[in-house]
Amino acid sequence: MNTNDTRSLRTTVLKQIKPTEDERVLLSSVADELMKMVNSIALRQSIPDVSAQLVGSAARGTWISGTHDLDIFITFPEKTSREELEEHGLSIAREIARDADRSEERYAEHPYINMRYRDFDVDLVPCFRVQSPDSIKSAVDRTPFHNEFIKQNISGLEDDVLLLKQFMRGGGVYGSELRTQGFSGYLTELMVIHFGSFEKVLDGACDWKPGFVIDIMGHGSLKHKDPLVVVDPTDPKRNVAAALSLDNFSRFIDVSRSFFEKPTNGMFFPLPGLELTDPEFTERLNSRKSAILAVVFKTPDVVDDVLYPQLYKMEQATAALLEDYAFTVMKTGSWAGDDAVVLLELMTSTLPDIKKHIGPPVWVRTHAGMFKSKYEKAGDVFSMYIENGRYVVEIPRKYADAKELLGERLGMCSLGKHISASMSNEFEVLEGEGVLRLKESGFRVFLGEWV
Amino acid sequence: MNTNDTRSLRTTVLKQIKPTEDERVLLSSVADELMKMVNSIALRQSIPDVSAQLVGSAARGTWISGTHDLDIFITFPEKTSREELEEHGLSIAREIARDADRSEERYAEHPYINMRYRDFDVDLVPCFRVQSPDSIKSAVDRTPFHNEFIKQNISGLEDDVLLLKQFMRGGGVYGSELRTQGFSGYLTELMVIHFGSFEKVLDGACDWKPGFVIDIMGHGSLKHKDPLVVVDPTDPKRNVAAALSLDNFSRFIDVSRSFFEKPTNGMFFPLPGLELTDPEFTERLNSRKSAILAVVFKTPDVVDDVLYPQLYKMEQATAALLEDYAFTVMKTGSWAGDDAVVLLELMTSTLPDIKKHIGPPVWVRTHAGMFKSKYEKAGDVFSMYIENGRYVVEIPRKYADAKELLGERLGMCSLGKHISASMSNEFEVLEGEGVLRLKESGFRVFLGEWV
Structure with missing residues (x-):
């Protein structure tokens, strides 16, 4: 690395990501305005003893x-009941939301309000004001x-946090939501505090x-099996x-090494992906000569934290179904826009009509007898022979075509609740150039990166 | 079983396999004649102290x-040297062979003579006449x-031995030579003596x-790993x-059970297999939709006990080569006539042009670095990504076609000496209907059973 x-x-990079003085002033004034509104x-x-933070x-x-995000916490005394907190918290938040451009109630452990206010994305979150993290009554009480911990320790390191966040964005590993499974903002701040820059x-x-x-605090850590363990200084x-996946942990290691080989602006600001055109996709199919399938259905109307885990689970379930029927899955992927898509690349989408089914060892008499008489009775056995001491039958393969298998069996797999509901309404399996039916721009960008 | x-x-069955009185008389007279010739x-x-047996x-x-086989042993005193035994033994045998229709010298541990004499297949085998099996000087001395052991114990059970031998022939498990790996005659006799019928x-x-x-003799046996252990009463x-394969052991169990379900003459005398015609083979290809390949070369001019082990080894080596390059082998087989053939059934004979190659975990820094820089330099990498914490590259597959793989690489595999020599001269890989080029009748019978 050349220093x-x-x-x-x-x-x-900082020139591009550091808020200007005007931006700071605006943000402070909007935040102050909102906090004053909460209190008044x-x-x-x-409602006594409420304070905004x-x-x-x-x-x-x-x-x-x-990024114009504001998190305003409406804090209540520790002794407040959960019902009072929800009732009074929402009552205050709703009144503020009257002045918003748009707003909606969302639910985490408690209900809260998200709104668009003077071009800011604002969360108004009721919480308990507890004495210490030991006595929190709700997950948000930790915040x-x-x-407090970050404010006390970050002074002078703010630019480093900005750089790290942007670098992680560039590497696609920033964000701890279930879609991304990357690094949270708090985590980047702790890392900068720990390492120093x-x-x-x-x-x-x-x-x-x-x-x-x-x-950081030398708490001594309990055993975690996560790839990275960052003990919460406050808990x-x-x-x-905990939310960081092994692959994002690995990707961060990878991009960090690349940075020291050759640091570039592009690592922080990668070019946006291009939409894959029809002829480009056809050309890639021809050069890979693998089989590409897509399962397509209407995206369920749920938040990302509900949708993506179901989508990732479906990738696994679909691959497992195919492998159960002897197809070899090389790669899976998923994307959601108006339609949701699970993509699969297979070695081949058709298998022989014949299947070799290996039975019990000949000397395990009861099982061997049942196996033999079962297949002697079946009218469609190609042949039966003994191999490595076991009976082997050659029988018709139930699904010689992957597309047919998915069409008939995927609906019976254990899928997430909302995806299951959408698919039971309608889904489609596309193969090869059939995938070109999917025109959404975001999908084509995803496809270009995936295939 | 209905008794x-x-x-x-x-x-x-016995009516069909028991020698007639005329046959017995003829055999005895030919045997006596030959033994007298040895002695005279x-x-x-x-050459002193020689006796024929x-x-x-x-x-x-x-x-x-x-079956007109005669084994005449020319026995020499124990103190005879190996050189004398070979010289004198062959000298006597050669003189007898002058009266044969045809004869040839063969080699086991010692040289011996095989000849066609008055429609009998005669082996003239020199051996040492030792005091006990402990002091044998050559494997044939055991005979x-x-x-002696069988003659002393078989009386009254001869018919049972005939039935067992014929039943094993019908089941394809009779014969202890390396081609068959089944039950020897001596073994069937011991089994009948042991079980009683x-x-x-x-x-x-x-x-x-x-x-x-x-x-039988309660010797207590050393540990053998063979599927069936029959302790030699004389050693x-x-x-x-020891020569019995696991599959023939299993097949014998299987046909024995079938016998008690429904004993039939056909078990002893199965119909000969039919030659598979061109249209029949095509029909089977169409109903299986697998990929069938044949490696064909001139059969080396060696005895079966040399040829078949090499052929079976080649089946394994060919399947291993294909599996190494990601093809899935469902079945292998081999046959030898004028041409020798190794047959292979694959799930598919073509694979994608792309191959997923899994590299080291990202965190194993040195390996990861070498892997990454190797594939970053290679011009033909489709893509590189991280999966399960490991680098993965998509690269061109070296052999996407099984026929091409076998054509180019099979010659480099470790094959038996004689097969290797024949193949280095010339071999061919046939696929699908290309196999129909092979017209030998015996091959077509084999093909009909195999496919």
Whole structure:
């Protein structure tokens, strides 16, 4: 690594991601305005001892220019009941939401309100104001403690957090939601605090092995099986990196090493993928000579955190079904827009009409007898012989065609609730150039990367 | 089992396989004539202390009508040197062979002479006349002891031996040569002596499991890993059934059980297989929709005990080569006439042009680095990604066509010496209907059973 190169790249990237003074002022003023509204509405509604708090990257100065997210927590005394919290919290939030461009109630452990307000994406989240993380009553109660820890330790490292977040975005590993299974904002902040700078985080990652532990407060960690264990400074039992998948852990190691080989602006800002055209897809089919299938159905109307786990589970289930029937799956993928698509690449989509079925050893008399008489009675056995001491029959293969197998059997597999409902309504299996029927632009970009 | 059925079948079968009185007289007279010739020629050549002995099924009354085999042993005193034995033995045998229709010298541990003499297939085998099996100087020296043991114990059971031999012929498991890997004549005799009758042998076999031990003399057996262990009554260390393969062991269990379900004459005398015609083969190809390939070369001019082990080894080697390159082999077979053929049935004879190659885990830094830089430099990589923490590259498959693979690589495999020589001269790979080029009648019968 040439330090001059890195230093000048750092400046170049920061220029693109660091909020301007105008942006900061605007964000502060909107946040202040909203917090004041919380407090005054609580007063007006005679809800005592409520206080608003700005949390998240906006509160810590670690937000990337252009992302206008505000997390406003409406905090209630610890002794408040769950019902009161939900009732009063929503009552205050709803009144604020009247001034929003649009708003909706969402549900995590509690209901909360998400709204568009003066071009900001705002979450208004009721929580309990507890004494310590030991006594939290709801998962979100942890957030103010995270906020406090970062604010106390991040000073002077904000740029490094910005760089790390953008670098992870470029590498496709930023975001801890179930769709991405990558690094959360809090996690990047802890990593920068632990290692001391953006570059030092990457330098450390180059030598990570699964099971790597970061324990800033020296809590001593419980055993976690996750690829990366970052002990929560505010809650020793919790692994902040629990959502990180092995592949994203590995990808981060990979891109970190690449950074030190040749740091480029493009690592932070990769070019957007191009839509794969019809002739391009045909050409790829011809050069691969594999079999590509797509299972297509209407995307269920649920949030990403519900949809994507079901989609990933379906990839596994579909591959398992195909392997059960002796097809060899080389690769799977999934995408969701208006339609949801599970893509599969197979060695071949057709198998012989004949199947070799291996029975029990000849000397296991009862089983051997049942096996033999079963297949002697069956009218469609090609042949029966003995191989390696076992009976072997050659019988007609139930599904010699992968497309037919998926069409007939996929509906019977254990799939996620919402995908199952959508598929029981209608689904389709496309093969080869049949996939070109799918025209959604996002799908074509995905396809271009996948195939 | 209906005992009456079995009893009448026994009579029917015996009628077809028991030598007539005329046959017996003829065999005895030819055997006596040959033994006299041995003795008188030895006398004339001044070779002292030689005596001829008839051994084998002819000596024991356990030969099947129509098989005219005579084993005449020319026995020399124990103190004779190996050189003397070979020189004098061959000298006597050669003189007898002058009167044969044809004769040839063959080699086992010693040279011996095989000849056609008065329509008998005669082996003239020199051996040492030792005191006990402990002191044998050559493998054939054991035979006179076997002969003695059987003659002393078989009386009254000869018909049962005939039935067992014929039943095993019908089941394709008779013969201990390396081509068949089945039951030897001596072994059938011991089994009849041990169990007491033909039917009792079959009844016992119904419940055999691999490792079954027959130890007539209660020698206590050394550990053998063979499927059937029959301790040689004349040599406790030797397993008489050592040549029996697991599959023939299993087939014998299978046909024994069938016998008690429904004993038929056809079990002893199955109809000869029919030659598969061109349209029949095409029809089978169409109904199986698998890929059938044949490797064809000139059969090396060696005895079966040399040829067949090489042919079976080649089946394994060819299947292993195909599996190494990701083809799935369903079945193999081999046959030899003028041409030798190794047949293979594959799930498919073509694979995608693309191959998924799985590399090291990302976190094993040195290997990961070498892998990545190797494939980054290669011009023909389709794509590189991370899956389950490992680098994966999609690269062009070296052999997407099984026929091409065999044509180019089979010659480099470790094959038997004589097959290797024949193939280095010329071989051919046929596929699907291309196999119809092979017209030899015996091959077509084999093909009809195999496919």
